[in-house]
Structures are given as C-alpha cells and as structure tokens.
Amino acid sequence: MTKNILITGGAGYIGSHISELLIKDKKKVVVVDNLSTGYKRLINKKAKFYKTNVNNFKKIKSILIDNNIDSVIHLAASLIIGEGERNPKKYYKNNVFNTKVLIKACSNTLVKNFIFSSTAAVYKDGNKKVSEKSKLKPKSIYGKSKLAAEKIIIRNCKRNNINYGILRYFNIVGSSPSGKIGLINKGDHLFKNYSMETFKKKPLFKIYGTNYSTNDGTCVRDFIHVSDIAEIHSRVLKKIDKINKSKILNCGYSKGISVKEVAKKFLKYSNKNAKIVEAPRRKGDLVEIIAATKNLNNFIQWKPKYNNLNKMVKSSVKWEKYQNFE
Numbered sequence: 001m002t003k004n005i006l007i008t009g010g011a012g013y014i015g016s017h018i019s020e021l022l023i024k025d026k027k028k029v030v031v032v033d034n035l036s037t038g039y040k041r042l043i044n045k046k047a048k049f050y051k052t053n054v055n056n057f058k059k060i061k062s063i064l065i066d067n068n069i070d071s072v073i074h075l076a077a078s079l080i081i082g083e084g085e086r087n088p089k090k091y092y093k094n095n096v097f098n099t100k101v102l103i104k105a106c107s108n109t110l111v112k113n114f115i116f117s118s119t120a121a122v123y124k125d126g127n128k129k130v131s132e133k134s135k136l137k138p139k140s141i142y143g144k145s146k147l148a149a150e151k152i153i154i155r156n157c158k159r160n161n162i163n164y165g166i167l168r169y170f171n172i173v174g175s176s177p178s179g180k181i182g183l184i185n186k187g188d189h190l191f192k193n194y195s196m197e198t199f200k201k202k203p204l205f206k207i208y209g210t211n212y213s214t215n216d217g218t219c220v221r222d223f224i225h226v227s228d229i230a231e232i233h234s235r236v237l238k239k240i241d242k243i244n245k246s247k248i249l250n251c252g253y254s255k256g257i258s259v260k261e262v263a264k265k266f267l268k269y270s271n272k273n274a275k276i277v278e279a280p281r282r283k284g285d286l287v288e289i290i291a292a293t294k295n296l297n298n299f300i301q302w303k304p305k306y307n308n309l310n311k312m313v314k315s316s317v318k319w320e321k322y323q324n325f326e
C-alpha cells in the first residue's frame, strides 16, 4: 500500500487538488515546488513543503530517503504553449532535463510508483477522438517536451523496476468544493478567462474562430473537472501499486463540448450586459480533440462526479468569486 507520496508541483493548480485528496485519504504528502508558477497559499497545510527545484539531485534524493517516499507524482513543469514556442530551451530544460534528474534520483530509494502528468498535446492534430494508440506527433514545443519526458520515464522506470502511470490530461477546469484551492494563473485558460469576465461590468466572452468544421463552427474540447483528475491519480496510483503494472492513460470524459456551448453557459452566470464576441481563428488551435477513455475506465472502477458542463462552469465561477470578494 502507498503511504508516503512526493508531489512535485504541489503548489500549482492541479498538484494542490491532488494533495488535498490524498491527505483526506490519510496519505503523508510531501510537496516539492520552486514556486515559479505556484503559490504558497495553495499548498495544503498538512503537507510537508520543500521549496526546491526538481533538478536539485542531491536535495531530491535526500527528501526521498528522509521521508521514505514510496510514490512520486510529477507535475512540476512549464506549460504555456506560446511561451514554449518563444523559449524552447526553457521548456526542454524544465520538462525534459529536469524530469530526467528527478527520475534518476528515484533509483536506489524506496520509490515503487511514478505518476507523470502528460497531455493531449502529444497527439497528432486532425484526429477527433484519440486513443493511447493514436499517432503521436506533437505540434508545439510544449507537447514535444512532454512526449520526450514520457520516453525518459518509461526507459528509467523499466530499468529500476518502478511502476509508471503516464496520464495524458485533456482540458482541466474547475476548482475544489473546499473553496480553498483553484486556478490562479491566467495563462491561456478558457474557463479562467471567462470566469474573470463574469465579474466585469460588461463581460465579453470571446470566441476565436466560428467557421470550423464542427457542429456550431467553434473548436471542441474534452473538458474534465480538476477534482475528477485528482480522483484518477489516487485510483491509478493504488492500482499500479497493487498489480505492479505500468500504464499510459487518457484522462477526459470522452465528451466533446464546443467553445460556444461554454460561452453560452457562462452568459447564465453574468449580468445582462454580457455578450459573446466572435474573433478570428488563432494560429495553432486544434479544431477538435476528444479522449477515448476505454482504457482508463477499464483500469480503474470509477464514476466521475463532475461530468456536466453546468457543474464545471459553476465551480470555476465560484472560485473566481472567492478570489474577487472574499
């Protein structure tokens, strides 16, 4: 059974949700984060926190040994697509090289399981529904760096008898019902940007591209709630630990939702001045990408709790309200 879990990037959006759930589940959680895009206030009070870079081999090794870490969940990364295109070196260093340092630090320790946050951005553009066997051809530097990290993890885990779980997330949205944690960074996040608009005098919900070959002409994504993503981590970790197997799994609901549907839902949470605004297509946006999740659902017996657009929008708006007015 897993007991002592190290979460890299535990001061970030997704890492803080995974920490919250594992702590609720009575696990001992150790967070490593350099706070480059994370926030101290997102770190769970019951977690042990080390402010350090994952590329500090000596420090990481002693953290793993001192805390008897049996499982690592590696989320620390750089993840803004546009920034990656402008500064590929930063992305290869942080996402590829630093992952290599971390996984090497795990050898000759008690680490038995390693979960990695990968992304739908590793898949080739143009396939609507992708399974784990679909063609891999990342378009962005970010996607390329994540795929390179996947390969390093597979190679090193095999060599060191560590079970790996590579989780390819689709679009993560929402916040914890606890109200204590949520998404702070703006980046390029649709739900975050719309949630912030909701509280303006004249909210504008901008849609980039309305003439795509989809049902309503706007891009389609597979949005998944962050609390469900946290649940997936907990269950996958338990399972790989129990059966000593490794897996690559898509993480989504296998349901396409268009940007226009999202914008319309946000209108319901805004004042009467709110408007949807049509803007030209953005370079690099995928038209439609949905996760085939048969493998995930077969591997863990689970029922998502937030597989509903209204719940996802409501939870994002609630967190934003808390940011603005609490």
Ligand SMILES: NC(=O)c1ccc[n+]([C@@H]2O[C@H](COP(=O)([O-])OP(=O)(O)OC[C@H]3O[C@@H](n4cnc5c(N)ncnc54)[C@H](O)[C@@H]3O)[C@@H](O)[C@H]2O)c1
Pocket (backbone or CB within 6 Å): 008, 009, 010, 011, 012, 013, 014, 015, 032, 033, 034, 035, 036, 037, 038, 039, 052, 053, 054, 055, 074, 075, 076, 077, 078, 079, 094, 098, 117, 118, 119, 120, 169, 170, 171, 172, 173, 185
């Ligand atoms: N947010 C999404 O929709 C999404 C989708 C697919 C995959 N992912 C993956 O999920 C992971 C977490 O994403 P997030 O949305 O929580 O981002 P985030 O920026 O909120 O969290 C990343 C955390 O990692 C920390 N970090 C970065 N580099 C570090 C380093 N070298 N050493 C120590 N700490 C470091 C940051 O300070 C931050 O707290 C990433 O690996 C990302 O690629 C996210």
